[in-house]
Amino acid sequence: xxxxxxxxxxxxxxxxxxxxxxxxxxxxxxxxxxxxxxxxxxxxxxxxxxxxxxxxxxxxxxxxxxxxxxxxxxxxxxxxxxxxxxxxxxxxxxxxxxxxxxxxxxxxxxxxxxxxxxxxxxxxxxxxxxxxxxxxxxxxxxxxxxxxxxxxxxxxxxxxxxxxxxxxxxxxxxxxxxxxxxxxxxxxxxxxxxxxxxxxxxxxxxxxxxxxxxxxxxxxxxxxxxxxxxxxxxxxxxxxxxxxxxxxxxxxxxxxxxxxxxxxxxxxxxxxxxxxxxxxxxxxxxxxxxxxxxxxxxxxxxxxxxxxxxxxxxxxxxxxxx
Amino acid sequence: xxxxxxxxxxxxxxxxxxxxxxxxxxxxxxxxxxxxxxxxxxxxxxxxxxxxxxxxxxxxxxxxxxxxxxxxxxxxxxxxxxxxxxxxxxxxxxxxxxxxxxxxxxxxxxxxxxxxxxxxxxxxxxxxxxxxxxxxxxxxxxxxxxxxxxxxxxxxxxxxxxxxxxxxxxxxxxxxxxxxxxxxxxxxxxxxxxxxxxxxxxxxxxxxxxxxxxxxxxxxxxxxxxxxxxxxxxxxxxxxxxxxxxxxxxxxxxxxxxxxxxxxxxxxxxxxxxxxxxxxxxxxxxxxxxxx
Numbered sequence: 089x090x091x092x093x094x095x096x097x098x099x100x101x102x103x104x105x106x107x108x109x110x111x112x113x114x115x116x117x118x119x120x121x122x123x124x125x126x127x128x129x130x131x132x133x134x135x136x137x138x139x140x141x142x143x144x145x146x147x148x149x150x151x152x153x154x155x156x157x158x159x160x161x162x163x164x165x166x167x168x169x170x171x172x173x174x175x176x177x178x179x180x181x182x183x184x185x186x187x188x189x190x191x192x193x194x195x196x197x198x199x200x201x202x203x204x205x206x207x208x209x210x211x212x213x214x215x216x217x218x219x220x221x222x223x224x225x226x227x228x229x230x231x232x233x234x235x236x237x238x239x240x241x242x243x244x245x246x247x248x249x250x251x252x253x254x255x256x257x258x259x260x261x262x263x264x265x266x267x268x269x270x271x272x273x274x275x276x277x278x279x280x281x282x283x284x285x286x287x288x289x290x291x292x293x294x295x296x297x298x299x300x301x302x303x304x305x306x307x308x309x310x311x312x313x314x315x316x317x318x319x320x321x322x323x324x325x326x327x328x329x330x331x332x333x334x335x336x337x338x339x340x341x342x343x344x345x346x347x348x349x350x351x352x353x354x355x356x357x358x359x360x361x362x363x364x365x366x367x368x369x370x371x372x373x374x375x376x377x378x379x380x381x382x383x384x385x386x387x388x389x390x391x392x393x394x395x396x397x398x399x400x401x402x403x404x405x406x407x408x409x410x
Numbered sequence: 411x412x413x414x415x416x417x418x419x420x421x422x423x424x425x426x427x428x429x430x431x432x433x434x435x436x437x438x439x440x441x442x443x444x445x446x447x448x449x450x451x452x453x454x455x456x457x458x459x460x461x462x463x464x465x466x467x468x469x470x471x472x473x474x475x476x477x478x479x480x481x482x483x484x485x486x487x488x489x490x491x492x493x494x495x496x497x498x499x500x501x502x503x504x505x506x507x508x509x510x511x512x513x514x515x516x517x518x519x520x521x522x523x524x525x526x527x528x529x530x531x532x533x534x535x536x537x538x539x540x541x542x543x544x545x546x547x548x549x550x551x552x553x554x555x556x557x558x559x560x561x562x563x564x565x566x567x568x569x570x571x572x573x574x575x576x577x578x579x580x581x582x583x584x585x586x587x588x589x590x591x592x593x594x595x596x597x598x599x600x601x602x603x604x605x606x607x608x609x610x611x612x613x614x615x616x617x618x619x620x621x622x623x624x625x626x627x628x629x630x631x632x633x634x635x636x637x638x639x640x641x642x643x644x645x646x647x648x649x650x651x652x653x654x655x656x657x658x659x660x661x662x663x664x665x666x667x668x669x670x671x672x673x674x675x676x677x678x679x680x681x682x683x684x685x686x687x688x689x690x691x692x693x694x695x696x697x698x699x700x701x702x
Contacts, residue, residue: 144503150503197687200687201687201691202690204439204445204645205641205686205690205691205692207445208637208641208686209683209686211638212638212679212680212682212683213679213683215679216676216680216683219679220676222672223670223676321634325510325514328507329510329511329514332503332507333507361521361526364517364518364521365515365519367514368514368515368518369511369515371514372493372508372512372515376496376497376508379497379500379504380500380501380504381504
C-alpha cells in the first residue's frame with residue numbers, strides 16, 4: 089500500500105516539476121513565446137482528443153462533430169469574460185458545464201440511432217451550431233468575437249490537460265468505464281447485465297462535452313479571437329485524425345496523436361502549401377503500417393491500475409448503471 | 411407560381427447532382443461497409459479532369475465527359491488499390507480514417523500543384539433559355555437533370571440485370587459465400603469504385619458547367635452533403651441515394667427561398683436530423699435487428 093502511495097506521490101511530483109519547469113523556461117524566455125503557444129495548442133488538442141476518445145474509443149460510438157462542443161465552450165466563456173466581465177476561471181467552468189448540458193440534450197435524440205447514422209447526426213449538430221453562431225448578432229455573427237482577455241497561459245493549459253487526463257483515466261477504470269466498455273463490446277449483452285445503455289451513453293456524451301467546452305474556452309482565450317468558421321467539420325476532422333493516429337481506446341494514444349500531429353504541422357511550416365500534402369501522407373503511411381493507430385488500444389503500465397485490486401472491485405460491485 | 415416552378419427546377423438540378431455523388435458513397439458502402447470520405451474529392455478531381463481536357467485537348471462536351479469519367483474511374487480504382495485494399499481486414503475505423511487521409515491528400519495535392527484560386531470552367535454548351543409557365547429553363551438545367559436521370563437508370567439496370575451487378579449485390583449480402591461461388595471480391599470492388607468515381611466525375615463536370623467555377627476544395631462541402639443525402643435515403647441502397655439527393659436539394663433550395671439564406675445549411679441539417687429520428691435507418695432503409 090505504501091509503495092503505491094509513494095508511487096502516486098512521485099507521479100504528482102514529476103507533473104509538478106514538469107509544469108513549474110516549463111513555466112520557468114517560458115518566463116526566462118529560454119523557450120520563446122511562439123514555441124510556448126504551440127505547446128499550449130498541443131495541450132488543448134490533447135483535451136479535445138482525449139474527450140473524443142471517451143465516446144469513440146471507450147463507448148465505441150462514432151461521433152464526428154466534436155468541434156461543435158468546442159465552439160459552444162469558446163463562445164459561452166467568451167460571453168462570460170467579454171460581456172459580463174466574469175473572472176476567467178468562472179467563465180471557463182460555466183463554458184464547460186453549459187456545454188455538457190447541451191451535449192446531454194443533443195444526446196437524447198442522437199442516441200436513438202447508432203453507427204453511421206449517429207455519425208451523421210453529430211455532424212449535423214456541429215453544422216447547426218456553427219450555422220446558428222453565424223446568425224446570432226449578439227456574438228458577432230460571421231465576424232465572431234474579438235477582444236477576449238489573454239487569460240490562457242501555459243499553466244492554465246497544463247493544469248487543465250493533466251486534470252482532464254487524470255479524471256478520464258480514473259473514469260475509464262471505474263465502474264462507469266467498465267459500463268462503457270461493456271456497451272462497446274456488446275450492447276445487447278450489456279443490456280442483459282442490467283445496464284441502462286442510454287443513460288450510460290448520455291453520461292459519457294455530457295462528460296466529453298464538458299471537456300471539449302473547456303478546451304474551446306482555453307483556445308478562445310489563447311487566440312483572443314473566435315469566429316464560427318474555426319469550428320466547422322474541418323476542425324472535427326482534425327480531431328478524428330489525431331485520435332485515430334494515436335489509437336482508439338488509449339488515453340496515452342490520444343496524448344501521442346495530438347502531440348505528434350500538432351507538432352508535425354508546426355515543424356512542416358517551412359514547406360508552405362506542401363505541408364498540408366505531407367501531413368496526410370504521413371497519416372496514410374502510419375495507417376497502412378499500423379492500422380490500429382500508433383498505440384492501438386494499449387496503455388503503458390503506469391496508466392493501468394493494479395490488476396488484483398481491480399478484479400476485487402469488480403467482484404464486489406454491480407455495474408453502476410443508473 | 412412561376413417563382414415556385416423556377417425554384418422547383420433549381421431544386422431538381424441541385425438534387426440530381428447530390429444524387430449522382432451520393433450513389434458513389436452508397437455503392438462503396440454497400441460493398442465494403444466503408445464511408446469513402448475521399449469520394450467528394452474524386453468529384454473535384456473529375457471537374458479538374460474535365461477542365462483540362464476541355465482547355466488543352468479542346469474536345470466537345472460528350473468526349474470530355476467520357477474521358478473525364480474514365481480518368482476518374484482509374485483514380486478511384488487506384489485509390490482503392492493503394493490505400494484501402496491493404497486494410498480490408500483491419501477494423502472499419504482504420505479504413506475510415508485512411509479515407510479521411512486520402513481526402514486531405516487529394517485536396518491539398520491539387521492545391522499545391524495547381525494553386526488554390528478558382529478557375530472558370532470552359533463553356534461546353536451554348537446556354538439557351540426557354541420559357542416554361544413563366545419560369546425560365548436553360549438547356550443546361552435540362553441537360554443536368556436528363557444526364558443524371560439516364561445514368562441512374564443505367565446504374566439500376568447494371569445492378570439489377572448484369573452479372574457484375576448481381577455480384578455487387580451478393581457482396582453486400584454475404585462476403586464468405588461470395589468466395590464459395592467463385593466470384594472475386596477484388597473484381598467487384600474495383601467495378602464499384604470505377605462506376606462510383608465515374609458518376610462523381612460526371613457530377614463534377616455538370617457542377618463546373620452550372621456554377622462555372624471550380625477549385626481544389628469544392629469537393630468538401632458537396633461531398634458531406636452527398637454523404638448526408640445517402641444516409642438520409644438509407645445508406646447502401648441505390649434508390650435511397652436518389653431519394654435522399656432529391657430531398658436534400660429541395661430542402662436546401664426552399665429553405666433558402668423562404669428563410670434568410672444564411673439559415674440554409676442549418677435548416678437542411680435540422681430536417682435531416684428529424685428524418686433520422688423518425689426513421690433511424692434512413693427513409694428507405696429497413697430496421698436493423700441486432701442479435702447477440
